[in-house]
Amino acid sequence: MSKTIAFFPEAAFGPALNSVGIAQAVEALGHKAVFLSDPGFVSVYEGYGFEAHPVNLSEPMPPEQMAKFWEDFINGHIPNFRKSPIDQVDNYVKDCWTAIVDSAKWAQKDLPGVLAKIKPDLICVDNVILFPAIKQFGKPWVRIISCSENEIEDPKIPPHLSGCGEKDYAGHKAYRDHFNSVIKPIHDDFNAFLAENGEKPYPIGQFFEASPYMNLLLYPESVKFEREHPLDGRQFQYLEGCVRKEKPYEVPPFAEKNDKPLIYISFGSLGAGDTDLLKRLISTIGKLPYRALVNVGDYKDQYEDLPGNVIVDSWFPQPSVIPQVDAVIHHGGNNSFTECLYFGKPAIIMPYVWDGHDNATRVDETGHGFKMPRYDWTDADLAAKLDACINNPAMKTKLAATSAHMQARSGPKKAAGILDELVRTGAYNG
The missing domain is CATH 3.40.50.2000 (Glycogen Phosphorylase B;)
Structure with a gap:
C-alpha cells in the first residue's frame, strides 16, 4: 500500500x-x-x-x-x-x-x-x-x-x-x-x-x-x-553514500594536453566565491601536465585568458564527471567526499568550513587522498600531491577496494x- x-x-x-x-x-x-x-x-x-x-x-x-x-x-x-x-x-x-x-x-x-x-x-x-x-x-x-x-x-x-x-x-x-x-x-x-x-x-x-x-x-x-x-x-x-544519477557528461576537447590525466576541481556552489584561490589553482594547473575541469559557480565572467588545458563552467553533473577523471580537488563537502570514494578517485581536499575539516583529515589518515591547506602551499606541493594521487599504487589499491565495496551496496x-x-x-x- x-x-x-x-x-x-x-x-x-x-x-x-x-x-x-x-x-x-x-x-x-x-x-x-x-x-x-x-x-x-x-x-x-x-x-x-x-x-x-x-x-x-x-x-x-x-x-x-x-x-x-x-x-x-x-x-x-x-x-x-x-x-x-x-x-x-x-x-x-x-x-x-x-x-x-x-x-x-x-x-x-x-x-x-x-x-x-x-x-x-x-x-x-x-x-x-x-x-x-x-x-x-x-x-x-x-x-x-x-x-x-x-x-x-x-x-x-x-x-x-x-x-x-x-x-x-x-x-x-x-x-x-x-x-x-x-x-x-x-x-x-x-x-x-x-x-x-x-x-x-x-x-x-x-x-x-x-x-x-x-x-x-x-x-x-x-x-x-x-x-x-x-x-x-x-x-x-x-x-x-547516496550517489544520485545525473545526465551523462561528455568531456569536451581541450585546446592543449588532450592526452594528459584529467583533474576535476570544485569547491561547491558557495565555495566558488573564493575566486582568488580558484584562479591560483588554474594558473598552477596551466603549467602542469594535466587537463582540468573547474566548477566556478556563478563567477564564470571573472575568468579570462584561461590556459589551454583548463575548462571552466558554472556547474557540472558531478556524479557523471567524477568517474571520468583521474583525481579531484575539492572542499570536503560530503557529496564530493563520498562520490570520490564511490568511484575510486583520489582527492586532494582543501577544506574551508564545517565538516570539510573532518573529511579532509579522514581522507588523509585513511590513505584515500590528501589534506592540503587552502592557501599555504607552493606549486611544487600541488604537483607532488597530484603525482601521488595518480601514480601511488597503494592508494590506487585502497581506492579500488573502497569503490567496489560501496558500489556493491x-x-x-x-x-x-x-x-x-x-x-x-x-x-x-x-
Whole structure:
C-alpha cells in the first residue's frame, strides 16, 4: 500500500541532492515522496519531478534574495577560511549556529500547518538541529546524517567540525571545551525555545538527538571511526553514500594536453566565491601536465585568458564527471567526499568550513587522498600531491577496494528499503 514519505533536507545542495536520491528509490517502491523545503530550494525538488512545500526558515524574502544572503554570508567569511577549525569557532561557527537556531524558530511557525496539510506517514529530516513539530507530529521520523558521522558524538572520536585526527585526544578536548564555551549563549537560547515547545533541554553542545526510529548515516564504512559505544544497527545504518544519477557528461576537447590525466576541481556552489584561490589553482594547473575541469559557480565572467588545458563552467553533473577523471580537488563537502570514494578517485581536499575539516583529515589518515591547506602551499606541493594521487599504487589499491565495496551496496536503495519497512510496520528490525 502506497504511503507518503516527506523529506526535509537542510537548504544546501549536499543534503538536498542526497535526499533526492533516496526519494527516487522510495518512489520506485511505490510510495509517494514529497519535500518540505526552504523556499529557495523548492524549484530544485520540482526540477526532479517532486512535489515541494515551502517552509520558511528565515524572514520571508524572494528566493533570489535568499540565495544572495547565503552567498554574501560565505563570502563575508572568506578571511576566516585561513583560520584553523578551533579559531573558526569564534566567528564562522558561532555565526552559523546563530542562524541555524533562528531557522528552527522560523520553521516552527510553518511546519505544523504544512504537516497537517500533506499528512505524511513518515518524515525524514537531514539537518543539524531539532524541529519540534516533526518530533511531535505523531508519526515515525528518521534522521539523515549527510555530513561526517561524528555528528553522532562519541567520547573516543573527534568532535564534529574540529578537523582533529582520530587519536588526537588532547585536540578533541580543547575543541570541545572551546566550542561549548563560545556556543553557550546560543545553546541557552535554543533550550529556552525547546522549553516553550514542550521539549526537554539538551546538554551543552547538542542541538539535535538521534531518532528513536532510525538514523541513516551516509558515511562510508571504509572511513568510519572506531567508537567507544558502537551504534546499534536497529537504530543506526550506514548507507555507504547516496550517489544520485545525473545526465551523462561528455568531456569536451581541450585546446592543449588532450592526452594528459584529467583533474576535476570544485569547491561547491558557495565555495566558488573564493575566486582568488580558484584562479591560483588554474594558473598552477596551466603549467602542469594535466587537463582540468573547474566548477566556478556563478563567477564564470571573472575568468579570462584561461590556459589551454583548463575548462571552466558554472556547474557540472558531478556524479557523471567524477568517474571520468583521474583525481579531484575539492572542499570536503560530503557529496564530493563520498562520490570520490564511490568511484575510486583520489582527492586532494582543501577544506574551508564545517565538516570539510573532518573529511579532509579522514581522507588523509585513511590513505584515500590528501589534506592540503587552502592557501599555504607552493606549486611544487600541488604537483607532488597530484603525482601521488595518480601514480601511488597503494592508494590506487585502497581506492579500488573502497569503490567496489560501496558500489556493491546501493545507498539510496538500502535507505528506501529501511524506510519502506518503517512506514509499513512502524519499526526497523534489521
